[in-house]
Amino acid sequence: MSAPAAGPTTRHPVLVVGAGPAGLSAALALRDAGLPATVLERRTEDTVRPGSRAAYLHGASLRELERLSPGLGHRIAAHGLMWATKRSYWAGQEIYTRTYPPSGRDGLPPFTSLPQVATEDMMVTACRERGVRFHWGVEVKSAGTSPDGVRLADAAGREWRADYVIAADGSRSALRSAISSPLEGPRSENTFVVVDLDDDPAHPVPVERVFHYRHPGVGGRNVLIVPFAGGWRVDLNLLVNDDPDKFISPEGLRRWIPRVMPASYGERVRWVSTYRFAQQVAARFTDADHRVLLTGEAAHLFAPFGARGMNSSVPDAVRAVDAVRAALAADGPGRAAAEIGRFAEERKEAARYNRACANAALEHMLAHRPTVWLRRRAAATVAIAGRKAGAWLDSAPYGPKLAQRGAARSSY
Ligand SMILES: Cc1cc2nc3c(=O)[nH]c(=O)nc-3n(C[C@H](O)[C@H](O)[C@H](O)COP(=O)(O)OP(=O)(O)OC[C@H]3O[C@@H](n4cnc5c(N)ncnc54)[C@H](O)[C@@H]3O)c2cc1C
CATH class of the missing domain: 3.30.70 (Alpha-Beta Plaits)
Incomplete structure (x- = not known):
């Protein structure tokens, strides 16, 4: 392959690839850590992005975005909507309803619901206010790592160099391919x-x-x-x-x-x-040289029940920036690599846990296993009179059991 034409010559301490929720969170976290933030994004800025997608934003994500960029969590919450009542039916008959009192720590609600594009637009504005540099219309085509850093080649043939790259380029990640880290796991049978x-x-x-x-x-x-x-x-x-x-x-x-x-x-x-929802986690969240860090859907794909996609992309990005900051300040290459390695292990474990929760939700909904099917039927029979059975059935969209354990975890 011929060498890419000369391009932006600056060597960056860190480059972020992708301006979705993971990349924008990483950019905000870099600025919060006092590091320069440069984002390469394939889309042009005015590209229309259809669909509500990650509509459900957990309170933990709102609080994290508020911490990274004071005012941002509140702005997103003000644009979103919160419902106080949830209801479940079995074959047309109501089996469970619960209404929550209005509440909110730090003045932020326990969750909010708005189209993903609206959240992203507010994040882009916050990034701009904090001095993040965007290069729109730049598609990264390939990447090469070495013990010294990363070289990216874009579709226009330019080369970008960085000490570290935070890969936030989504489900078809070019960076995930470049570091040969395949996604592992199944896809739902049902559409x-x-x-x-x-x-x-x-x-x-x-x-x-x-x-x-x-x-x-x-x-x-x-x-x-x-x-x-x-x-x-x-x-x-x-x-x-x-x-x-x-x-x-x-x-x-x-x-x-x-x-x-x-x-x-x-x-x-x-x-x-x-x-057909994928339930997949990348084999490795970093490369052999510990220079590329996979985050968000570049690293994992979950069925949306439990809303763990975007909501786990935020802590992925924050943890990636922590690791890069520590690696840049580390005393020697071995310690720097160990920092990135820790990020990769921790976030892979979190991704496997999130996949298990999303899987529990899928199993509960689809009831392909006879035991789940029988338990669901039995619960429906008693749910009309028994609140506990109704609550169990109502938990389907979040993933029962595991979701309850997960509520105690501080981050996804
Ligand atoms: C129907 C549906 C419902 C969902 N509901 C929820 C929900 O309620 N809550 C929730 O938390 N999650 C939900 N999700 C998941 C959520 O949408 C994703 O987890 C989230 O978008 C992942 O963010 P990301 O930044 O990793 O990737 P993306 O949002 O895909 O962003 C990746 C960015 O990288 C850019 N890019 C790609 N390739 C390149 C390249 N080679 N060079 C440069 N740039 C590149 C893309 O243009 C894009 O802007 C849902 C998903 C779907 C499909």
Whole structure:
């Protein structure tokens, strides 16, 4: 391969690749640590990014963003929406409801719900205020590491050099490929249809999170309905042999959406997509030279139940910056490498834990295992009278058991 043409000649202490939630968190953390932050992003700044995606932001993420950039957590919370009531149904019959009193540590709510793009836009503004440099329209194509640092080549043939690279370039990460760290793990057998609906002020719906097991209006398929600022996300859990196209065609959408939402919402589809959710973790979170640090979806992919994707990208990025800062200040290459190695081990363990939680949610919802299927049925029978069984069934969208243990953990 011929050498890349001469490009930006500065050698950076650290470069961030990707301006999604992981990359933007890393940039804010670098500035908080007093380090320069430069972000290379493939998109142009005005590229439209559709879909609500990581709508559900945990209180822990809000607090972390507030710490990195005072005012940011509050700004995001003010733009988001919080529902106080969650409700579950079994075959059309209500089995559980719970309403929480208004609360919030540090004045921040326990969670907020808004489109991912709105959160990212506020993060970009905060980055700018803190002196982060963005290079939009720069696609990293390849990377080479050595004991001294990293050389990146972009699509225009320029070379970028850095001591360390924080890889936040998402699920198809070029950097993950460059360091030969394959994703390991399965993909859900079932397809999920994910639809964003615009609010219809003429037909308001109570602002509640609703989960239906075996919704009678859609042939006994599961349906999760989640409000976010400006709209609704509806996840329809298809059966293994369903043809997804029948559910996402305009006629298909007009047929099933009015059976789970008021009729007018069938005409208010803003975005629709289908997923078979990956449950995958990268084999290694750094390279042999300990110079590239994988974060966010470059490092792991989870089913969205429990909202662990973006919410774990924030601590990935913060921990990566801690490690880079320590490595830059370390007394010798061995100690520097050990700092990065610790990051890689810790965040891989966190990712495996998060995958287990998301997996528990998937298993609970899909009930492919006969034991889960039987337990669910038994719980549904008693849930109408028994609150405990109802609470267990209601935990499906988060992942039962593990999620309860996880609540005690300080970071995802
Ligand atoms: C339907 C759905 C619902 C979800 N719901 C939730 C939720 O409620 N809560 C939650 O926490 N998570 C949720 N997630 C997951 C969440 O969207 C992701 O975890 C999150 O976007 C990951 O952030 P990231 O920064 O790692 O990657 P991305 O958001 O994918 O950002 C990567 C960035 O890198 C750029 N890039 C890619 N390749 C290159 C390259 N070669 N050079 C330069 N730049 C590059 C991309 O353009 C992009 O801007 C959901 C996901 C889906 C699909």
